[in-house]
Each structure stands twice: as C-alpha cells, then as structure tokens.
Amino acid sequence: MLIDLFTVFREEADANGIVFYYSGILSQNVIITMSDSLKQKLQIQDEKGARSRKVFSTFIEMIQNALHYSPGTLDSDDTKEGSIIVGKKEDKYFIICANFIQKQHEMRIRDKIDPILEMSADEIRQAYRTQLKNDQHSDDTISKGAGLGFLTLARDSVEPIQYAIQDAIGYENELSCFYLKATI
C-alpha cells in the first residue's frame, strides 16, 4: 500500500497552510458540495463573518469561471476540469484556481485582467460600478458572465490579483493552463 503517499501529501499541505484542495472534474453539483465543505471549514476556523464571506465569494467566482471557460480536455468531450486551493499564510487567506483554457482565448483573458492590475482600489470599485450599471449586451460573445467576475475578485482581494498563463504540456498548440490567485 501507498499509505506513505497520503502522509507526505498531508504533511506538505499542512506545512503550506492548505485549508482546502480539490483537483478534478467540475460540475455545478461538485461546486455545491465543495461550497458546503468550505463553509464548514471556515466556520470551524472561527473565521469572522466578513472575511469568511469574501473567501467564499472568491472561491465561487473562481471555480465557476473555471467551469464556464475550461474547454474540457481533448480526450473527453465535455468534461470540465479544474483545481482550486484555499490556504492561509501569515493570517491571510489565499485562493488559487487552475484550469485549462483554449489557446485562442489567451489574449482575451490578458486584455481583461491586465488593465485591472494597473488600477487602484478606488478605480477597481469605480470600474465595478460602471460594469454593474452597463446593461448593454457585451460585444464579447464568448463571455458567459456579467463582465464582473475579475472585478469582483480584484475588489475583494487585499493584494493585487495575480495570474499566469502557461503552455499545457502535451497540448501546446490547443490549450494553455490558466492560474489565478487572490488574497483575502
């Protein structure tokens, strides 16, 4: 048996302050189940209401983003996959989400996030309000959301959100890996 593997994995996770980790198939049902589990964990940690709500909100925005935009792996038609980590380091929560994206959408994502990274907290809040009131249908036909997801994450994050896009090994021509991090 490979019990040692569990020990190594768990010790490594504990040492890095990991509160919650999932990697695998994504569906709305999986998200609902994870949400229940995460809520309980935050309660057990006796997390104050306001912060616990922001951690939860960030978790949902990220994982639903992964559900909507991950293309499904090439070998399995429409099965969405993603990974998410919630951890705590030096009294701050961090949430990191990873999922595949279609390579052709890489620029679109960069164009959405890069301007937000340049904004002050006030500018983020202003951009959020503007987008909230913008009831015109977006020209962005790929978007399935409200154009508010990244702004919501940036608004709640106490440090600038971070992202990275890397080639998906073995699928370099079709897919990239998208990583997104927020700090609460």
Added chain:
Amino acid sequence: MTDIYIPATSDTPEINFKFSSNTLSMSGEAYPENGVEFFRPILRQLQNHLKALNGDAIEFNFQLTYFNSVSTKIFYSMFELLNEYAKAHPNCVLLNWHHDEEDDTILELGQDVQEDFTWIDFNAVVVA
C-alpha cells in the same frame, strides 16, 4: 398575474413574488450555473406585472445572504425595472434591504443601489 413561488435550493434563492398583494421577496443564496437562464422568466413576469399596475404600492424584501457576480448584475436589472415604475409612480416602491451586520459587501451594494435607483424608497434592515 399568477404569484411566483420557487423554493430555495443550495445555489438558487427562494423566490416569493406575491403579485396579488405586491409583496415580492427573495432570500437564500444565488450562484446558479446559469444565472441568466434561471432569472430571465422571473424578470419577464415582473416586467409584465409592472406594466399592468397603475400606482399600486410595491414592497420588495431583499434578504439574500450570498450571490455571485452574474446574479448581482441581474438584480441590478430588476431594480432598474422597479425604479422605472417608481419614476412613473413616486413613493410606490419600498425596498427593504436586509444585510447581516458583518456583511460589508451586501451593505456596500445596498449603498450603490440607493444611489443608482433614486426613485425607490430604500430601507436598510440590519440583521444581527
């Protein structure tokens, strides 16, 4: 107009729109996989109902405890409908905005709603 009652699920709120008495309430959490699809028929019925009204007072109880970004945007469209009605019929829409005392996100959104929809009478209700 038939009343709407939809019980809450893990990711969708309880919708209790009593058009017969013009008391509209929503509570619970809202993060459905496809928010637009879930809320579109509800918004449409609200819109039709408002068209048929002529100065009747409406009370809206907003009691949600969590909603994702897509739902937030949809609620803004809903408040826009109510604001338009209140513009034609001043003092006819009362929005009871419930928020937990520790929830600054919903508190701040309430402040935005109050600023952006000036025809709606806004009543903040702090839940301890």
